[in-house]
Amino acid sequence: MNKDWSPAARVQGLGTSVFTEMTELARRTGAVNLGQGVPELDAPPVLLKDVSAAVLAGSNQYPPAAGFPALREAVAAHQSRRYGLEYDPQDEVLVTTGATEALAAALLALCDPGDEVLAFDPCYDAYPAGARFAGARVVGVPLAEDGDVFVLDAAALRAAVTPRTRVLMLNTPHNPTGKVFTAQELAEIAALCREHGLTVVTDEVYEHLVYDGGRHATIAALEGMRERTLTISSAGKTFNVTGWKVGWVCGPAELVRAVGAAKQFLTYASGAPYQEALARMLDGVEEWAAELRSTLQRNRDLLSRGLASAGLRPYRAEAGYFLQADIRAWGYSDGVRFCRELPSRAGVVAIPTAAFNLRPDAPPYFVRFSFCKREESVISAVEKLVNAA
Numbered sequence: 001m002n003k004d005w006s007p008a009a010r011v012q013g014l015g016t017s018v019f020t021e022m023t024e025l026a027r028r029t030g031a032v033n034l035g036q037g038v039p040e041l042d043a044p045p046v047l048l049k050d051v052s053a054a055v056l057a058g059s060n061q062y063p064p065a066a067g068f069p070a071l072r073e074a075v076a077a078h079q080s081r082r083y084g085l086e087y088d089p090q091d092e093v094l095v096t097t098g099a100t101e102a103l104a105a106a107l108l109a110l111c112d113p114g115d116e117v118l119a120f121d122p123c124y125d126a127y128p129a130g131a132r133f134a135g136a137r138v139v140g141v142p143l144a145e146d147g148d149v150f151v152l153d154a155a156a157l158r159a160a161v162t163p164r165t166r167v168l169m170l171n172t173p174h175n176p177t178g179k180v181f182t183a184q185e186l187a188e189i190a191a192l193c194r195e196h197g198l199t200v201v202t203d204e205v206y207e208h209l210v211y212d213g214g215r216h217a218t219i220a221a222l223e224g225m226r227e228r229t230l231t232i233s234s235a236g237k238t239f240n241v242t243g244w245k246v247g248w249v250c251g252p253a254e255l256v257r258a259v260g261a262a263k264q265f266l267t268y269a270s271g272a273p274y275q276e277a278l279a280r281m282l283d284g285v286e287e288w289a290a291e292l293r294s295t296l297q298r299n300r301d302l303l304s305r306g307l308a309s310a311g312l313r314p315y316r317a318e319a320g321y322f323l324q325a326d327i328r329a330w331g332y333s334d335g336v337r338f339c340r341e342l343p344s345r346a347g348v349v350a351i352p353t354a355a356f357n358l359r360p361d362a363p364p365y366f367v368r369f370s371f372c373k374r375e376e377s378v379i380s381a382v383e384k385l386v387n388a389a
């Protein structure tokens with residue numbers, strides 16, 4: 001052991017995550033992996049061809065730090081077309097290395113040490129890590145259960161605001177629950193942010209994956225919200241290209257400028273050929289996404305029915321890649337133990353929702369199953385779960 005060295009406080013406890021552990025368990029046991037949200041589905045062929053062509057044509061050097069103008073224009077057009085929100089591609093849109101870098105850069109740009117960031121619990125694990133890197137702290141606001149869905153607990157949200165609160169992190173559609181925040185909920189959140197002068201960072205990487213004819217609504221479109229909101233999205237989930245890491249953030253110029261100041265010293269710029277191809281693809285996203293949604297919705301229905309047959313009570317996923325299930329009928333109360341034993345018991349891998357929990361007193365009996373897989377994988381997992389029940 002080298003005693004001259006120890007990890008800095010900001011990375012302590014961020015070691016091997018349960019995602020790594022479960023992915024390794026799936027590899028070792030050959031179990032069907034419904035753990036990590038890695039799509040088994042194909043990307044649009046025209047997009048793949050376009051990237052190859054861009055590489056061969058020499059698009060292999062640093063793009064501009066803010067991203068290629070063509071992609072920034074395509075993102076601005078997308079926000080205008082879908083949400084009626086106008087952003088200047090010149091200084092109100094910034095291309096990032098995935099939504100992950102946008103999130104980290106936004107938290108670094110907005111938070112000083114000691115600040116508090118509100119996030120709904122459970123939440124995507126990059127939020128508490130990003131806040132910590134900025135010296136800030138995420139405060140978990142529990143989502144309440146209502147039948148088979150999760151809902152905003154407005155009283156809990158109000159109670160969580162302190163004089164140190166600077167940012168509210170929103171994620172809709174939500175990972176890990178598959179919840180879509182309703183118009184009423186967004187209005188309540190927006191009112192609170194206006195009242196307390198909070199900046200909103202909204203993570204909308206599943207914006208195209210709302211099922212059952214539902215439609216994504218963005219908080220930036222509400223009265224008085226554009227000026228205080230950074231909206232983040234990414235190509236990964238929309239086009240089944242999670243390995244490309246092309247994301248973007250839209251917001252008022254001064255906020256985007258601050259994010260860009262942090263971002264330039266994280267990666268500066270990345271993904272030149274991907275950016276070029278995505279700039280051309282984004283205009284056609286609606287047609288592509290309609291097809292992807294119908295595939296994913298079918299998978300969701302198969303998985304949801306299968307979990308119910310296996311006695312693992314599923315919650316309704318209105319969007320995204322994931323379903324929550326309550327494991328107590330199998331005699332477990334601890335999702336971590338359940339997930340460690342599931343590969344040998346049933347030949348399936350899932351992720352304990354505890355990996356997304358901010359509060360130590362969050363219910364431990366939820367497990368997340370992903371359905372962004374080939375239909376055969378979902379069918380096979382369901383058979384195995386039913387047999388093991």
Ligand SMILES: *Cc1c(COP(=O)(O)O)cnc(C)c1O
Pocket residue numbers: 037097098099100101124171174175203205233234235236237242245246247
């Ligand atoms: C997958 C995911 C991300 C990461 O997006 P990248 O573009 O791959 O960095 C961010 N937020 C949520 C909620 C996600 O599920």
